[in-house]
Amino acid sequence: MASEDQDQLDERVSVLLRERSRRLLGDLLTPYRKAIAALTAIIVVSNLAALSIPYLVKVGIDEGIPPMLKGTGAGTLLTVVGVLVAAAVTQALTRQAFLKLAGRIGQDILLELRRRVFDHFQRLSLSFHEKYTSGRVISRLTSDVEAIAELLQSGFDGLVTAVLTLFGTAVLLLVLDLELGLVALVPLPVLLLVTRWFRRRSAIVYRRTRETVALVIVHFVESMTGIRAVQAFQRQERNQEIFAQLNDDYRAANADSMRLVAAFMPGIKLIGNVTVAGVLVYGGWLAVNEEVTVGVLAAFLLYLRQFYEPMQEISQFYNTLQSAGAALEKLSGVLEEEPAVPEPRKPAELARSRGGVRFEGVSFAYTADRPVLPHLDLTIPAGQSVALVGTTGAGKTTLAKLISRFYDPTAGRVLLDGVALTDLDEATLRRAVVMVTQENFLFSGTVAENIRFGRPGASDREVREAAMAIGAHEFVSALPDGYDTEVGKRGGRMSAGQRQLVAFARAFLADPAVLILDEATSSLDVPSERLVQRALRTILADRTALIIAHRLSTVEIADRVLVMERGEVVEDGSPGELVAAAGRFAALHRAWVESLS
DSSP: OOHHHHHHHHHHHHHHHHHHHHHHHHHGGGGGGHHHHHHHHHHHHHHHHHHHHHHHHHHIIIIIIIHHHTTSOSSHHHHHHHHHHHHHHHHHHHHHHHHHHHHHHHHHHHHHHHHHHHHHHHHSSSHHHHHHHHHHHHHIIIIIIIHHHHIIIHHHHHHHHHHHHHHHHHHHHHHHHHHHHHHHTTTTHHHHHHHHHHHHHHHHHHHHHHHHHHHHHHHHHHHHHHHHHHHHTTTTHHHHHHHHHEEEEEEHHHHHHHHHHHHHHHHHHHHHHHHHHEEEEHHHHHHHHSSSOOOHHHHHHHHHHHHHHHHHHHHHHHHHHHHHHHHHHOOOOOOOHOOOOOOOOOOHHHHSSOOOEEEEEEEEEETTTEEEEEEEEEOOTTTEHHHHHHHSSSHHHHHHHHTTTTTSSSSSEEEEEEEEGSSSHHHHHHHHHEEEEETOOSSSBBHHHHTTTTTTOOOOHHHHHHHHHHHHHHHHHHTTTTOOOOOOGGGGTTTHHHHHHHHHHHHHOOOEEEEEESTTTTTOOHHHHHHHHHHHHHHHSSEEEEEEOOOOOHHHOOSEEEEETEEEEEEEEHHHHOOOOOOHHHHHHHHHHHOOO
């Protein structure tokens, strides 16, 4: 009973996945309805030309050869041959036109699909990317898109050709000779049953193939991304074991698909050959008894070849279709994923933010059973620099993520200048709030391009002024090409401290109303930190700042300190007041002073 319930559940899930895939495919094809209609017309003409050739052979044998044997001339045969050649040329030309048009449409659709997937991945919330690995992202944009590309390039042609050939041939067989046509079509129910079995089995097998190849890509990308840790902790052997298992699963999934093809294709060929043999025997007996002509028998044999060729090729089409179907299921699932922090339908206007931040009854949990912020009421006036200190897991970074609206509160509201963040569009919020983290990402390109990332329209002079303001100009000028120096992959040609200074320059150029520094000075050495400390006073002037730091040298420049514990503010005051109060912050400060001596 449980097994039946599971089977029904699996079937319902499968139906929903197929419906979702059809919606995506239909949406992609909608702009090309006229072009697809033209493609259909072209391929119909091409197939009609192909279907006419066996009939012309029949006419040539029955009506063109007898006059020649009687010596009355070859005019009829030559006419038939001329029409046959014209049909062959028509088929070739329409085939060429189809391939050109289909190729262009297919590439346009793939271009749109890649654009949609990339754009959607960028818009999805941080929570999605934290659970959806980079390997799976790459798999969606590579192997899944390629599977759909194969369908668009050859699938449509195979499907329409198979349908037209099968039905057209069946009709022509019955028209040529009803009795012999019925004999030729006796195996059709068996063909349909075999095809149905193959379709059902291949749907399961090819979905597994897409899943296993995605796991291979995920493991490969994660291993290469973390290659330093892999080599440092000698994890190569374990990674190789995991990869070997995933690779073997992928091999087994492909082997299953090949076994299906190995059963289907020879089976279809066997049925076809047995049918041809039966028609040849029965048709030959009819021809001997002059109940059919030799031309009709020849046409029957040619049509049967055309009839069974699509049935043999349909297995390859199903391979492509099922592989693309599984890929469409995954891509449609990603594209229907809704951002956890959606854009407001009617955004509120915020012409120029002053930077006032307020938490009203805010609670938050990453998982339902583990609240990080149980209940928080907090006001940060515009222009105030606030330092957050506390043990790991106290909720400091979560607070910063809520202000940046990487997450929305489970309950309560976060407001900027009296406007709820949920009422601000993303462009407005990102102009007003900027976060600098411990490991800021540098994109491939020059130093100037990475600084200009904070304000793409900034001039070269403004880029240099931003670098000077935070103390980065000296080291940038000393680089081989100055501001035009390539930073390398993820800034690999620069030290951690230099990368952080570039990130500070980027944030300064962006000129936000609220600046969040999340352990932003932790990767700096002492000389670099001292340089940044001087620059920070300039950066934070007349700006709301939230500073998360373990180094109390950074905390000392703040106007106000909040000590957090288990998601609650347990101490609140200026650095001097809290040191004098002899509480938690005072203990931290005393330990820091002792560490310097």
